[in-house]
Amino acid sequence: MDFTFGPDDAAFRAEARAWLAAHLVGAYAEAAGTGGPGSEHEGIGIRRAWERELGRGGWIGLGWGDHGADCGNRRASLTQQVVWAEECARADAPARVGHIGENLLAPTLIAHGTDAQRRRFLPAVARGEELWCQGYSEPGAGSDLAAVRTAAVPDADRGGHRVSGQKIWTSLAKDADWCFVLARTEPGSSRHHGLSFLLVPMDQPGRIEVRPIRQMSGTSEFNEVFFDGARAEECVGGEGNGWAVAMGLLALERGVSTLVQQIGFAAELERVVRAAVDGGAVTDPVLRERLVRQWAELQTMRWNALRTLGSTGDPAAPSVAKLLWGGWHKRLGELAVEVRGAAGAVGPDDWSARSPYALDEAQRLFLFTRSDTIYGGSDEIQRNIIAERVLGLPREPR
Structure with a gap:
């Protein structure tokens, strides 16, 4: 499929950038960058308020088609959904707390729910009112x-x-x-x-x-x-x-949501590279090669996501995507502390003034990403799915 940005996407980007500049102010600006995987405990109150602000602006449910329009919100093409995610990342907006409702529950109701269920639940998600x-x-x-x-x-x-x-x-x-x-x-x-x-x-x-x-x-x-x-x-x-509905929901984790996830990954990689340059670790040829490999693998993940957007019925796509990003993110967490040398293993300078378990951003990334190859389906399970359902190999003994 053609995934280049056209004139309509440029206009959509200008609209999104202008809206974010006008609304990401005050307490929302102070909460910039809070939340997300590994940090979902941060700023729940202000992030819930930001969710409602997005709802008032019509920015929730961009991929719902007519169902989003019925809720009074915008409808957007695949490229425009990526544009919106890119602009949110560029503006360092607070991480969403409504993503499970918007990106998993709502599409499942659209595909499998009744009209009454869609009328009951979609508008509340679109307004950012129910999590x-x-x-x-x-x-x-x-x-x-x-x-x-x-x-x-x-x-x-x-x-x-x-x-x-x-x-x-x-x-x-x-x-x-x-x-x-x-x-x-x-x-x-x-x-x-x-x-x-x-x-x-x-x-x-x-x-x-x-x-x-x-x-x-x-x-x-x-x-x-x-x-x-x-x-x-x-x-x-x-x-x-329930099994068919549940499997349909899990398949939603591929595609646009994967591309959106990679935008955050790119920002994390940029911070690790900057730390390596500022601290001099980039002069180490082994670390430099690993940083280049992380960049190359991220590009590969993007191309794979684009490929799956243009195909249908690929039973391996969700498992391949999970294997790719889980291992990649775990390796990035390891690099985040390694590029800092010994400093990556010690606490912040004001340790005594903070929690006795205070961590900086790189340390939290390292610890949390240890779970990426486990939650959402472990690497072992994903490989079994590919082996049995795609390659036709014998099932694992139970």
């Missing part, structure tokens, strides 16, 4: 998602379902208004059979408990979520069809 989290992984059912044990039974009194079980590694669960939950609704079923995709409001005291998970980076952006008869108000795609 979502994802209830997929469980202890013993992370990369092997088909092993989920969280169960749901019909609610005879009020309709819907009652959900009981545990989810883990749930980003933004402390702040989300809703959670989409993959649960087993057919007693005695196993693997991908008998699952349903349920929508659960998080404000159910005594029915839902959220416990933050403290990471080695000192932050707690992931959570455990315990459901004790919590009410699920909606089922998307029909009862028992």
Whole structure:
């Protein structure tokens, strides 16, 4: 496909840049660069306000087509969606807290939901008013998602379902208004059979408990979520069809969202290169070669993302993309501390005045990216998917 920027994209870029310059001021400007993977604990209040500001400006749901327009927001081409992401990165806007609702839940409702479900949930996401989290992984059912044990039974009194079980590694669960939950609704079923995709409001005291998970980076952006008869108000795609809906949602992580992710990666790489130049590490031929390799691999990831945008039905695309960016980001985290030499292993100068576990940006990047090859489907699982579903190799013994 042709992915060059044309005159319409240039006009869209000018509009986006002007809007950001006019609105990214005051407290929003002070929160510039906060949040994002590894730092989701930062500035939740101001980032929620920024989400609503984006909604008022019509900048949420650019890829929803007519559904976004029905919510009063803009509709944008693929190139224009990338332009918007580039301009947000250039302006160093606060990281989004509504990305799960906008980029995962909403497209899933557009593809599998009913008209009533779309009318109920899409406008609230488009206004930046309701935040979502994802209830997929469980202890013993992370990369092997088909092993989920969280169960749901019909609610005879009020309709819907009652959900009981545990989810883990749930980003933004402390702040989300809703959670989409993959649960087993057919007693005695196993693997991908008998699952349903349920929508659960998080404000159910005594029915839902959220416990933050403290990471080695000192932050707690992931959570455990315990459901004790919590009410699920909606089922998307029909009862028992949860596996197909869940797999459709996971496929949304490729494409434009991957390109948007790479914009942030490029900014991180630029900071690492700058540190290497400023500190003199760039004179080391081994480190210099590794920095060049990181740049080249990032270009390869971009080309792969563009290739998958122009193709359909490639079963390996999500797994290949995950393998590429997970390992790349982990290696970047290692470089971030290595280019600083011994200084990369010590705390900030004002350590005593801060938390006893204070970390600088490079150290946090190093620690958090250790998880990139695990969450969202481990490297081992991705390789199994490619081997079995694409190359036709024998299945791994269970």
